[in-house]
Amino acid sequence: MMRTDLAYEAHEGLAKKCEGVILEKHDLAHGELIRIEIIDEEAEKIVGKKIGKYISYETPSFKHLQDDARKEVIESLSSNLKSIVDINREKILVVGLGNRRVTADSLGPRTVDKIKVTRQYFKAYKKEYDEDYNELAVLVPGVMGVTGIETQDTIRGLIDRIKPTMIIAIDALASRNMNRLCSVIQITDAGIEPGSGIGNMQGSLNKESMGIKIAAIGVPTVVDTATIVSDSIDLMKKKLSHRIPVVDETLGLLGQLDDNEKMGFIKEVLNPRFSDTYVTPNEIDELIEILSDILAEIINRAVHPGY
Amino acid sequence: MMRTDLAYEAHEGLAKKCEGVILEKHDLAHGELIRIEIIDEEAEKIVGKKIGKYISYETPSFKHLQDDARKEVIESLSSNLKSIVDINREKILVVGLGNRRVTADSLGPRTVDKIKVTRQYFKAYKKEYDEDYNELAVLVPGVMGVTGIETQDTIRGLIDRIKPTMIIAIDALASRNMNRLCSVIQITDAGIEPGSGIGNMQGSLNKESMGIKIAAIGVPTVVDTATIVSDSIDLMKKKLSHRIPVVDETLGLLGQLDDNEKMGFIKEVLNPRFSDTYVTPNEIDELIEILSDILAEIINRAVHPGY
């Protein structure tokens, strides 16, 4: 199975329609809003995404958004974020997943830098309630390769101490398509599974594992290298078949390999030395800067009534 | 009471000798090693430092250490760190306190970047024991003004999940003397009290509050502004008294104010707007870079038998 963290990408890759999936597409003025819901365990297995709701906004590029396009993105996604996990009066923990020092993986930490943190004031003034702001704290747990600690342990330990009522997790995702790099924002109530994004998580981060409701928001910033190679071969097959008659047969045979066998094979070819490699655009730093601004705005609006 | 995180500085400031304090000084080739032990509650009250052992290495400057001086610092402090909390076969959590983005307060986080982290390998290979390395994880909890979370909650929550047998905490300290800025390293088993350093902690970080043994290591990187002013006045008194006969009387009277009254008075003069200000040298970035290298080397040697 090609690796993707986007539910609608996983769904569109299916050979045939799946019963337990509800799909809606809405054309907005500047982009497309796609809602997909995985409603039963069979659909979960077929699509490879957990039961839950997934809402994506896709636009050709977030890089040069005009004011009205930016407004559309932020308003539609902040209201969706609010409703998908029913944000009301909450004690919120915002978690920036990923590794701050690896550019393509720094979306979570860099978004967290721009979130309006308020819990310290609630504590200092012994407040229980504020008209304009929810109580909000942030955590950047780091990645196990740097800290030696499973991300879940840091988060779960903190939950036990400060007792938030919900989590919002931000993460860099993997897409299976270069065209979607840095051009989709996905929100879900289904949490985050191991091996997402640049592959930092060792276990699930969801309602079951954390004991409180969770919303996850992310943007694909990398494509797995094996996916790129596999895709390129498929596209070549299409493009070359009129020029070289036997192509179809050959690459077709490659195509007939079981997906896991094929990916394993490509990975063997690619990575004799590195456990994981990914493809990223060389303008990634600028894109992360822009995207972290937008995500922070979406979250700040969704969580603080008076923001 | 003038603010200092150095036990021997607190002690030397006392008007008269205190019973429950054991003090030893050792001249080494390149610096001075000072051991001070606070042995009872009365001494704790008089000196203003918790019961425990404090070991300091002081040298005119860590900035231009020759190889043999550097070796002396690292060897004497790593063996003292090892013995002060009896580091044996341990599961260690190294905590870098302070705010990474405020230069004078970044000593903890920047030291942690250079610590040899091993816990991920123990987990990946399901190891319980290694000849050369202890199991070690690191945490940079951040400061409450940024995260909204009391430092202790993040640490305590993590301890409950990963069950280390000891903590090593690294922190930027406050001195009451410009001459000691970035020129003393202090190790203690007494933990860290609220209002240390740049003032990030809200509660104690010690054996009682954490439930496991703790070693703290730090270097003064700031002097409280009120301390500087008070010191300057005292020194002026000394220097000017021969030139201006009434100085002694005037500044002497100022000196006779109760310490708390005096500091409160100076703080009122100084900080109408800011809750806290500190004095720091403008070469602080370079000094932190050098000191974090040395602290990391001390810790790596003390904790990993085969380092």
Place this chain on the structure above:
Amino acid sequence: MMRTDLAYEAHEGLAKKCEGVILEKHDLAHGELIRIEIIDEEAEKIVGKKIGKYISYETPSFKHLQDDARKEVIESLSSNLKSIVDINREKILVVGLGNRRVTADSLGPRTVDKIKVTRQYFKAYKKEYDEDYNELAVLVPGVMGVTGIETQDTIRGLIDRIKPTMIIAIDALASRNMNRLCSVIQITDAGIEPGSGIGNMQGSLNKESMGIKIAAIGVPTVVDTATIVSDSIDLMKKKLSHRIPVVDETLGLLGQLDDNEKMGFIKEVLNPRFSDTYVTPNEIDELIEILSDILAEIINRAVHPGY
């Protein structure tokens, strides 16, 4: 002479009125706009600020600006920046002075990160002119203690290559008053003199030394430690004189010392080891983040007609 980079602060400290200075104050809804012009060399000598125009906006705090206050700051200063050096069709070099790694000195570099850079597009598309954007490049020259290079050499060398028509320089300034820390923005056409801010410059950065027009924009982020001590003593004198009759006499005598003698004396007391120390609030990181946003917005609006 007490050290300040703010012209109106230097002016208000004068014992008596100075002929060659024009001063205007305007109360705006959320702050005060002060224009001061040094018109001849005698005024230059008395005030200690170069011939030129200085415009300052002062407000109690930039930390919690409401939307309309923020708008006032940005609009009044961007139009003043535009007029003070007559920004028209230009090739602009924006220079972020200071040391990115020392928080209080990072205002210049961190503002530059948020400036809209366009020169690469002018070059790529061989454009000479754009309706909406001026050609703009940025430079962060670093400080001599880190690079080994005089800031002016890096800037001057680049000017000779890319031939801009004007410079906008951003720098962290020194104030002589804690109350003005991070609460004043100053714009000037007089350039930047050696020993400003945290003391990184070795020579002047002005129209004469660079050969093109220059606007400088800055915010005080530090107070020289010696200034703080001197101020505190003066304030004490005022506050204590009713309690201790001879205070006036003593501190008065100290006050009668020649300013240079007095500052030299205080510096001797303060800094046996460090060439320079400064006082900064411990929330400085957050303040720099906020101020760099505001400065970037002021500059972007002043330079790009279509921003």
Place this chain on the structure above:
Amino acid sequence: MMRTDLAYEAHEGLAKKCEGVILEKHDLAHGELIRIEIIDEEAEKIVGKKIGKYISYETPSFKHLQDDARKEVIESLSSNLKSIVDINREKILVVGLGNRRVTADSLGPRTVDKIKVTRQYFKAYKKEYDEDYNELAVLVPGVMGVTGIETQDTIRGLIDRIKPTMIIAIDALASRNMNRLCSVIQITDAGIEPGSGIGNMQGSLNKESMGIKIAAIGVPTVVDTATIVSDSIDLMKKKLSHRIPVVDETLGLLGQLDDNEKMGFIKEVLNPRFSDTYVTPNEIDELIEILSDILAEIINRAVHPGY
């Protein structure tokens, strides 16, 4: 032509031997030292690398170097760096190329942070000569996408001001082989050509363009995505040919496409949106940290007699 910045990789990819190339290989205890010299213009054209000397040290991994292996790398390369451009009494400008904020491209800037800078002391003490240290300054020019300025202009402008006698340039390189990522260090006197590494340079950086001698040192940290795809297809051909008889014919035909046509074709498939993408391992941050330490040590030893 597949993209590589390593001369011996370019050479080994040639279909047949080339006259104007001198190649020597030396097995050392822990790695292999390869010297290649391009001696005439024909060789320059065939190999695709400028006339000059190229020295590479290759080892399976720099990640877990033992002390003696580390010593071998540093000693052999520092002495080669010294001799390749005849470092004697010099005024040196060390230039860290690349974008500090893009991890895979930050090798130059992060190495520069660890170089021993001395020029400020030569200037402060008006020294012309020092037994132990050469006069050395550093520059991090940034990349055109961020600064709007061609890297060469910043460097050339500075050379005109401070008149160094030589340049040492550090850059992240591109390899055409995943196996060589972060496992080769190359030194050359031929300078750096446009489109090297992550593709930041717009013109040449060499003796001709700068007017003084230049040594360049670099490590491959990325592979061009198109190269990876092309390689994967070649390897598949090899691996699959026994299983699928017509593979050879099909992929062989693809192989017969002219190299430029083939790469153009793959690029078309890959990057409809991004001008350039690259493949990098996800442990890149840790690798850059290790490599910048080693490069800085090589340079410090090569340039400062008393280091």
